[in-house]
Amino acid sequence: MMRRGGFNEEVELSIGQKLLRFNWLLAALLAAAATVGFLMLYSVAGGTLEGRAERQIILFALGFGAMMLVAMIDIRFWRRLSVLFYIGALGMLVLTHFFGETGKGAQRWLDLRFMQIQPSEPMKIALVMALAAFYHWLEPERVSRPFWVAVALLIALVPAALVLQQPDLGTTMLLLAGAGVVMFLAGVSWWYFGGVFMLVGAGVWAVFASKGASWQILKDYQYRRIETFLDPSKDPLGAGYHITQSTIAIGSGGLDGKGLLRGSQTHLRFLPEAHTDFIFTTLAEEFGFRGGIGLLSLYMLIIFVATLTAIRIGNMFGRLLAGGVAATFFFFFAINVAMVTGLAPVVGVPLPLVSYGGTSMLTLMFAFGLLLSAQVHGDSAAER
Amino acid sequence: MFDDRRERDRRATFTRRAIVLFGAQLGVAGVLGVRLYKLQIVDQAQYRKLAEDNRINPETIAPERGEIFDRAGAPLAVNRPNYTLSFIREQAKDLEKAIADLRALASLSDREVQSLRRKLKRSAKFKPVLVKEDLDWDTFARLNANAPALPGALLDVGLVRTYPEADKLAHVIGYVGAVTSRDLKRHKGDDRLLRLPGARIGKTGVELAAEKTLRGEAGVRRVEINAGGREVAEIDRIEGDPGSDLTLTIDLALQRYAMKRIEKESAAVVVMDCITGDLLVLASGPAYDPNKFVFGISQRDWDDLRRDEYDPLRNKALAGEYPPGSTFKMITAIAALEAGKISPRTSFTCTGRMKFGDRYFHCWKRAGHGRVDMLRGVKNSCDVYFYEAALSAGIDKIAEVARKFGVGEAPKLEIPNVRDGLLPTRDWVRKTYKRGWNGGETLNVGIGQGALLMTPLQMAVMTARIANGAEQVQARIVKAINGVELERAPFEPLDVSKDAIDIVKAGMFAVSNEPGGTAFRSRIADPENALAGKTGTAQVRRIGKEERAAGVKKNADLPWRLRDHALFVAFAPVKTPRYAISVIVEHGGGGSKAAAPVARDVLMRALYGPQPPLEAYPVHLRREIAKAREEAEKAKATGADPVKIMGE
Secondary structure (H helix, E strand, O other): OOOOOOOOOOOOOOOOHHHHHHHHHHHHHHHHHHHHHHHHHHHHHHOOOHHHHHHHHHHHHHHHHHHHHHHHHHHHHHHHHHHHHHHHHHHHHHHHHHHHHEEEEEEEEEEEOOOOEEEEEHHHHHHHHHHHHHHHHOOOOHHHOOHHHHHHHHHHHHHHHHOOOOOOOOHHHHHHHHHHHHHHOOOOHHHHHHHHHHHHHHHHHHHOOOOOOOOOOOOOOHHHHHHHOOOOOOOOOOOOOOHHHHHHHHHHOOOOOOOOOHHHHOOOOOOOOOOOOOHHHHHHHHHHHHHHHHHHHHHHHHHHHHHHHOOOOOOOHHHHHHHHHHHHHHHHHHHHHHHOOOOOOOOOOOOOOOOHHHHHHHHHHHHHHHHHHHHHHHOOOOOO | HHHHHHHHHHHHHHHHHHHHHHHHHHHHHHHHHHHHHHHHHOOHHHHHHHHHHHHHEHHHHHHHHOOOEOOOOEEEEEEEEEEEEEHHHHHHHOOOHHHHHHHHHOOHHHHHHHHHHHHHHHOOOOEEEEEEEEOHHEEEEEHHHOOHHOEEEEEEEEEEEEEOOHOOHHHOOOOEEEEOOHHHHOOOOOOHHHHHOOOEEEEEEHHHHHHHHHHHOOEEEEEEEEEOOOOOEEEEEEOOOOOEEEOOOHHHHHHHHHHHHHHOEEEEEEEEEOOEEEEEEEEEOOOOOHHHHOOOOOHHHHHHHHOOOOOOOOOOOHHOOOOOOOHHHHHHHHHHHHOOOOOOOEEEEEEEEEEEOOEEEEEOOOOEEEEEEEEHHHHHHOOHHHHHHEEEEEEHHHHHHHHHOOOOOOOOOOOOOOOOOOOOOOOHEEEEHHOOHHHHHHHHHHOOOOOOOOHHHHHHHHHHHHOOOOOOOOEEOOEOOOOHHHHHHHHOOOOOHHHHHHHHHHHHHHHHHHHOOOOOOOOOOOOHHOOOOEEEOOOOOOOHHHHOOOOOOHHHHHHHHHHEEEEEEOOOOOOOOOOOOEEOOOOOOOHHHHHHHHHHHHHHHHHHOOOOHHOOOOOOHHHHHHHHHHHHHHHHHHHOOOOOOOOO
């Protein structure tokens, strides 16, 4: 019998044993981050739990339950399900492409009558699962072979392309970054990554170098958009408004912040989307540098614990899955914070566990469920 | 085992790369932390200020404009509520729908909608733009009831100027109007107030001249606003100072009467207190309704005013410059006496004309007056006597004396556009025409003709100084500010011999009270309140040799524009002079017929109040006036229009 993924120890754990092995520390850290979210939603709503904060608590409770449930199920089951998951998510993306609802100028939502879902969210997980399963299956010698790298790229690029034309640049970047991390952790040669960086760099250079030249690559208005991206102060009332107001809010928070419910930028609604993408801004305005650094540290602690967990998992699928989930989580918050502090363009990435939003919350909790399942069943066999 | 080794390698690779990855993630997190540090610690002060600027909006509080009253406290220019509708572009989601809704609810005309669109294009989208002012209460209430369905609509109650006396004092008070870019240039430094939507500024009259006093100081309220510009809370407010109220020297009852008395004429009446200089009446007719200007006059009304032959827009009392004609003869007489060349008893023979150089200078009476001394000269207004008097005084002396009586210089009043008139002198001729003084001009100036020009106000000042006899009384129009009486600077002495004044006054008395005097028919019969006056007739056209030979045309035969101006100046009571008056009826014909009765009637109201006793009128008028009064009483009882009482 071929054993490719890991150690073949046929162990069946009881629920009690599983709960004992369960990484409670990670679960507690996640709950802490979510609690910060409740507090900020309470503040944004003007000092009431009613409405969004309440719903967010319920969602988190549901998500937490789902996470426990997912974690209790054997990782081998999830591995077997990976391909199906991926195909399912891809199918939904295609459906969205044809029948999706349009909101805020992008076609992202799929109306299932009883609920609306955003298929790009589950795809973030499905892609990581699919690639993890792929590398679990692939012989290590072949990992860096061009053909197999191309296969992995294809797995990543098809959904990424579908999401990009919705258009949803933020999610596309998250998908590609997640896929890239899984490939990196799977051991794909450094040369490929170096090559990609070179290519991207050359592309960016070409775009800027061509401006005004006869072979100009983008249209003039696209350059203007890029300029606003890079320097929002050039258009303070238009596209740059959000970023300008966000940096003002963060900066005015100072070391200690203005205090809960006292953020003038948030409460006088200078800050747009304070409950979703810009919730970090409210935190930084009301709790200052201490609050912002506190949340960043909490996130990094989660990443640290997740990475440590991943390293200790005894099978390839689990490891890659855990590493991919941790990385996706990192990209979420890093892009969001970079965005609200004016370091990155506004691309519409929520702050994980804190921003209001059901799909994102459930997806994330499911992902952590997978990570924890991999951890709980870390030593179990992962036959082909 | 081979597979185990491969698996171990794979795991080691994973571990290595996971550590590298975590290191990179830590690095990125570090960058984010540094960014937060830069924003929140290093640049904190700058962002705090920006947040405050966002949050706090200083709003100008418009002070209430000072009101204007007559000397007894009757309102002349006051503020009433002004219901306004403004529109904030930013708050309306669908601009077209919003405009359509406003149009329907506020009954906007096509022109108003066009002007709104123009204004919206020009101004920032978060700034309120004035849509319509002076809404009636029903419209305002309807808009208010529908306010929730009208995003962007801003309903407000402001104050607007109103002039209860309408055209009775238009030229004195003037009016306010919307601020134009020209106004902004003229009034530098206090833009803040003038840039408020719906701001008004004095355009003419006292409203313009006393703009600073009336406007007051703007206050500031700092309000917390949200991103939509909506006010959330008031942080603090510094109240401005309301504008100061002005009390004018005008006597409203007398002013009203004077305006009514010159109805249908192009005329002006000035009544001045001979002792204090208070201007009791500054009437210029016809006038216009200043209320029409407050919200912008319609093109049609404006054209009507511009085209009117009687020139209602001109303040004839202050800005109308006329040859004073015979009313100037007192100055000539005083100058001749002051020069010491003649005495009051010196007499000249009038043959109807006088030869000077190679030209004849005519007296108004072709047959001549015979031997004329100063008293008779004034009484009969003999031109030849004053040619002689002017010659003996010389133009320099005449000019010197004339200046003492305010000729050639505009009195300083809180009204713009008070004209200087024109006092011709040797210097003036040299500067204007680059030639020397021509002796004949002295003769013309001596009878108030030639280049000499005076405003009715200057004629009143001249008469007041004659009546006063001791001081150079200065005219004034503002009596008190905020109820505090203004202190008058002491007047300069007139510096003219009492004898000269007395003989001139005696001449004026004779004009009005002795049979044969030019204004005898317009006397006040009550000796206690008798008036002393001087008629004048200012020629508007040149009379050629042929016409003089064929007989000078009668005014009635001439078109209105070519008829003589009728002038009259007077003071009363003669014994203790109190009021000085000047009347001009443009193209009214002779002063004794057209101007003197107006002056008499106005003076009677000043002396006796609204119903002067019949005995004060000359005998020949009493029956007529009694009858007119009776009819007026009857008309009042039956509710019909009261018949006008005018006398003569």
